Structure formats: C-alpha cells, structure tokens
Amino acid sequence: MLAKLIQTVRPSAVTVIFLAIATGSSGLSLATHARELGEIEIGIVEDQTGESLVTRVQLLDSKGRAMRIKGARFARGWNLVEGPLLYRGRAGNYRYQVFHGPQFSAGNGGFTLHDDGAGSDTLRLQRHANIADEGWRGADLLARGVPDLVRPWLAAEDLDLAVIVDEQTAAEQEVPDAESFVLQPTASPADAAWVEHGSYHDTRPGSGLVLHHWLPPAEVPVDLPSSRLLVMSKQSVVPAGGLPVHNEIQRLWARDVPVWLASGHVDSIQILSEHLTRDGTDATKFTPYLEPDPGRFRGPRGPGRLIEYLYWQVLETGLRIPPSAGSGYGKGNSPLGYNRVYANTPHLSPNYWWLALKAGNSFVTNGPLLRARVNGYDAGSILTVPRGQAEFHLDVTLTLTTSDPVEYLDVIFNGKTLYQARLDEYAKQGGVIPPLQVTESGWAVVRVVTEREHTYRLASTAPFYIEFDGRARISRSAVRFFQDWLAKATKELASDAESAAAAAPYLAAADMFWTQRLSEATAD
Structure with missing residues (x-):
C-alpha cells in the first residue's frame, strides 16, 4: 500500500x-x-x-x-x-x-x-486484549504432525492458523488436492481457525526453504539446486479453490540465502523460528554460513539477535520482504504458536490472510502483542516525503499487551536505534514518545524486547518504509556482505562438479543481481 x-x-x-x-x-x-x-x-x-x-x-x-x-x-x-x-x-x-x-x-x-x-x-x-476485533489473526507457520491431532491445540493457544510442513518428497506421499489445504474450519466465521498442510520444507544441506501450498512433483535429488524449487513453485498453476504459493526462508543462516534473495521469489522470512524455544532448551543450533561480526552474538540471546541482524541486512539491501514466524511444534519442546506471526485483514479467509502477510501488514512475536502505526499507517506501508523536503517526522503510536517484564521499547531505523526507552519509565509518564525525525530514505521497525535472559523473547513489527525523492535505501556494505556470502557458496559448490554444473545458472544470475544492486546503492 x-x-x-x-x-x-x-x-x-x-x-x-x-x-x-x-x-x-x-x-x-x-x-x-x-x-x-x-x-x-x-x-x-x-x-x-x-x-x-x-x-x-x-x-x-x-x-x-x-x-x-x-x-x-x-x-x-x-x-x-x-x-x-x-x-x-x-x-x-x-x-x-x-x-x-x-x-x-x-x-x-x-x-x-x-x-x-x-x-x-x-x-x-482475565482477557487483556481482543485483537481479532482489530483484524489481527495469528499463525504458526512451522508445525509438524497429523492435522487432526494438531488442530485441537489451536483453541488452547488462541491461534487462528497452523501450517504443517512436510519434509518428505512427493514420491513418498500423495499431493493433497485443493480442498485439503484447509481442514475442518470451525462453524462460526467469527471464530474460524484452520490447519493447512501441503507445504514442502526443504531441509537438504545448504537449504532451508518452506514452500507453502506446493509440493514437488517428484522426489527431489540431493544435488538439485534449492533455487530450482523456488522457480518451479512459482511457475506452478494454482488449482481452482487452492491457495497461492508463498515461499519462505526458514533458515536465514543457510548457504543458499543470497541466491534465494536474488531470485525475487521469496515472500517472507522466518525471523522467529526453531532457533528460539520457550525455555531456551532444545532449540535448533546453527552456525551462520557467513559470520557478520565474530564474537558479537553470544549467549542464550545470541541466535535470536543474529537472525534479526541478518534480516536487517536483507532490508538494508533495499529488498522489502516481511518477517514471519514458526515454532517448530512437533519436533522441539515449544508449544504450538510459541513463535507466531499476526497479519491484519478485514476479511477472514485463508487467501486474504496470506495476502496480508505478503504485504507486510503484520508483526511477529513469541511473547508481547505489539500493534503499531507510523503516521497513522500500518506496517508494510511506504511513506513518501515530498520532493525537496529535508526532514520527515515519524509519529509512532502503539498498543502493547504483555505478561513478560519488558526491558525496553525501541524504534530501529536503518539498523540503528532511533529511539529507545525502558517501558516502565514511560508507562509512569503516560507513555509518550516524541515525534522522531529522519533525513534519509530507509526502513523502520518498532520492537519490544523482554527481560528474559534464557532466550530472546520479543515482538517486532514488519518494516515501515520511508522514501525521500522517490528513492529506496540500498546500502553498499549490506550488498557487499551478501556478495561475500555468494562467493563463499560458489566456492563450496565448485568442489563438486555435478553440483556446480546444476547450480551454475542460478549462481550466475545471483552474481548479476548483486552486482547491479551495488551499482544502484544509495548509502554506505
């Protein structure tokens, strides 16, 4: 919008x-x-x-x-x-x-x-919020199990949607028909909740994609480039009554990330995923393919902060991809919906919900409920500054519901803190944030970070975008970071002739994309 x-x-x-x-x-x-x-x-x-x-x-x-x-x-x-x-x-x-x-x-x-x-x-x-009345519907986009066994937990978790992913290849299962993507919705539209299956989770080495509403037509070879699956899914024909394909990066630390980003086929990125669990145990452990700042992201909060930082680097390249969330329910020890994403839509239907998520009218959380607007607009909006105007004021309004002690509330602009305050101090003062001033194009997110030390528990809006003179922000350093990532991936794949040959077209296209992106950079 x-x-x-x-x-x-x-x-x-x-x-x-x-x-x-x-x-x-x-x-x-x-x-x-x-x-x-x-x-x-x-x-x-x-x-x-x-x-x-x-x-x-x-x-x-x-x-x-x-x-x-x-x-x-x-x-x-x-x-x-x-x-x-x-x-x-x-x-x-x-x-x-x-x-x-x-x-x-x-x-x-x-x-x-x-x-x-x-x-x-x-x-x-006690009920302290009713965000469904505001149009918000929550989802867990990474669950495992039998749909009929997962669905009853939706009511217990006050959740609207759970997506069951499948790591099997299509050769080992039947592809569900269009009607089976949505199972057993409740009778009342006001309280409708649904479970989806038929989403493919590519967990092969170097990958980590979730391709919602699409399954590969045949067994996926080990050396098939993950980017090929992105292309195949987006070229598939949506059956009558089916839901559109929605592709996610679930492992933002994976080898093939810069190739996926260059493809233009990524619809969202799970910044809250299996690396974050309710009690901090049994989380998916990972090593980033390219360490952005060695020694910086350590301790129980480190994995969550690292993925958040990598997501911010994606935004710094000028790509406008919204965040999402999934708990990994059925594999780890987190309950269904521990990591969840809320999308805002006035129409209660699966199709409208996915469209709202893709548009970025959303927030992600594993604790607080954070609904924020900037200058009266929802997350995902582009705020345009009249030509010739040197300054632009951001008026942030928000409603927060939380059972966790909050460490701070902040507004991040282009990866840096534009505003930060301890929430208890501002609650005592009536909760007033002064208008914030920016002087360049960029993106902003509003966050609430809790005091939980055993895990990274927070809520974050999807980005708001600000444009001066009709130009988006593209950071040279962020683009070069993904170029370095791509170079390392290319070198690894070159060690196997068969894998190198299969990946060559996608690597070449990605190299061209990032080279062009660098030439279009508008900021350091």
Whole structure:
C-alpha cells in the first residue's frame, strides 16, 4: 500500500497493558465416603464472561513430574484441557500452570489431595486484549504432525492458523488436492481457525526453504539446486479453490540465502523460528554460513539477535520482504504458536490472510502483542516525503499487551536505534514518545524486547518504509556482505562438479543481481 504524507506534531501515545497472573489455591472438601484416590475439579473460565476456556495445562506432582489428566490430549508434559480440569490421583501436593494464549493472563496454583477427599475450585483468566476485533489473526507457520491431532491445540493457544510442513518428497506421499489445504474450519466465521498442510520444507544441506501450498512433483535429488524449487513453485498453476504459493526462508543462516534473495521469489522470512524455544532448551543450533561480526552474538540471546541482524541486512539491501514466524511444534519442546506471526485483514479467509502477510501488514512475536502505526499507517506501508523536503517526522503510536517484564521499547531505523526507552519509565509518564525525525530514505521497525535472559523473547513489527525523492535505501556494505556470502557458496559448490554444473545458472544470475544492486546503492 502506498502511504501518503501525513504531517502531525502531536506526541505519540503508547497504550500499555500489563497482564496479571491469575492464581488459585484449591481447598478440598472431605467426601462422605472413602476413596482410594483423591479427586479435584477446577473450572477454567474467562473472568469477564464466565465462559469455559480450552487451555494448555501443566500439572506437576510434588517431585516435579508432569501428570496426565484423564481424557485430555497430552504432549511433551502439557495437557489439552477442554473444559474443567478433572484429576484423580494419589495423595500429595500438586502445582499447575494454565495458558490460553498471549491475550489472556496465565494461571497458576496448587492443591493437596487426600485419599478420602474431593474438592473443587474455579480459576478465572482475565482477557487483556481482543485483537481479532482489530483484524489481527495469528499463525504458526512451522508445525509438524497429523492435522487432526494438531488442530485441537489451536483453541488452547488462541491461534487462528497452523501450517504443517512436510519434509518428505512427493514420491513418498500423495499431493493433497485443493480442498485439503484447509481442514475442518470451525462453524462460526467469527471464530474460524484452520490447519493447512501441503507445504514442502526443504531441509537438504545448504537449504532451508518452506514452500507453502506446493509440493514437488517428484522426489527431489540431493544435488538439485534449492533455487530450482523456488522457480518451479512459482511457475506452478494454482488449482481452482487452492491457495497461492508463498515461499519462505526458514533458515536465514543457510548457504543458499543470497541466491534465494536474488531470485525475487521469496515472500517472507522466518525471523522467529526453531532457533528460539520457550525455555531456551532444545532449540535448533546453527552456525551462520557467513559470520557478520565474530564474537558479537553470544549467549542464550545470541541466535535470536543474529537472525534479526541478518534480516536487517536483507532490508538494508533495499529488498522489502516481511518477517514471519514458526515454532517448530512437533519436533522441539515449544508449544504450538510459541513463535507466531499476526497479519491484519478485514476479511477472514485463508487467501486474504496470506495476502496480508505478503504485504507486510503484520508483526511477529513469541511473547508481547505489539500493534503499531507510523503516521497513522500500518506496517508494510511506504511513506513518501515530498520532493525537496529535508526532514520527515515519524509519529509512532502503539498498543502493547504483555505478561513478560519488558526491558525496553525501541524504534530501529536503518539498523540503528532511533529511539529507545525502558517501558516502565514511560508507562509512569503516560507513555509518550516524541515525534522522531529522519533525513534519509530507509526502513523502520518498532520492537519490544523482554527481560528474559534464557532466550530472546520479543515482538517486532514488519518494516515501515520511508522514501525521500522517490528513492529506496540500498546500502553498499549490506550488498557487499551478501556478495561475500555468494562467493563463499560458489566456492563450496565448485568442489563438486555435478553440483556446480546444476547450480551454475542460478549462481550466475545471483552474481548479476548483486552486482547491479551495488551499482544502484544509495548509502554506505
């Protein structure tokens, strides 16, 4: 969307909502007859309406062991509870945690069971946001498993879409027809949620693409260039009723990244992916193919900060590719939707959602909910500066909902901090951000980074773009970085004659692209 210039002098408003933690302490009433096991029933409801919620529950005994709740689905220590928590077990002390997505307070509490006792309690979770009313719909674009087993978790995570990727080749499976891309939507359009399958995850060495709504027509040879899959997917005919192909870079650290970027066939980049997990463990470990700044990205937050930095380098080359997110559910220990992307669309349908994501009207998160606008425009917009005007003011407004302690809020412009503040300080001052001034073309993202030290937990908008004199920003240093990356990849592939021959056309095209890009650079 092309945004027109809006002049404003009013300060930016920041609406901050801190989520409280609901707690419960369930006392047991003695039963009138003896029991071999104690029983407890805890109703889990929305505080404002009293309606029962579908939740993700972890129940631990006194030794810290995860307990299965009868009748509930169980995965990696978590129970999917549809209605009240009903548990019958041995005498002892128990603790529980209850989650229903980032729009609700989390709940925790404990109870003691006796052999001859039974009790009941109610846990009320407060809703602190209803971003569906604002047009936001959340998705996890990297899940694994059987669709019918994944779909029930959508309600527990307050998630609208899960995409199941397949790492098998088409020779080992049947290609789903158009109707099977969307499975079992709920009956009510206002609460519709869906699971998609039929997306190919290319995990071969040097690759890391997710090709949504497309499967290769035959078994993929080991030496087939990954860029060939990009071309094939985009040349495929979308069947009647099917969804358009949407290609993602899932591994932004992979060898073939500069070739993919040069192809023009990349629709989004997963900047929150399997390298970030809820508790910081069982994350995908990786070594960047080309280290941008040796020694800089270390510690538990290092992988997340590195991928974010690489994404910023993509933006610095003038490419306008929105971010996305996927949790890797079904492989790691993160729950479905831990890493998620929200896209904004007034029309609730899969096709419109994917179009909104491609347009960059979105934000990514693994914690806070961050909705921001610049000069009244949504992320993905281009803000044009009238010719001859030397300065441009950015008026940032945002609404933030978070249960995590926030370290800082900032606005990044062309990879550097344009504005930063500790959120608690500005919350006390009414949450006012002064108008920000820029004097050159570029891109901006609004971020909230939490204080979690064991992992990189944050929310970030997709970029806003600012153009002076109708020119986009292209950084020479960023282009040269990807040229160096491409040179290293070319040298590696040259060591195998067969691989080199197959990749040669794509490497040559990428070299021409980056050479041309360098000649068009507008900034250092």
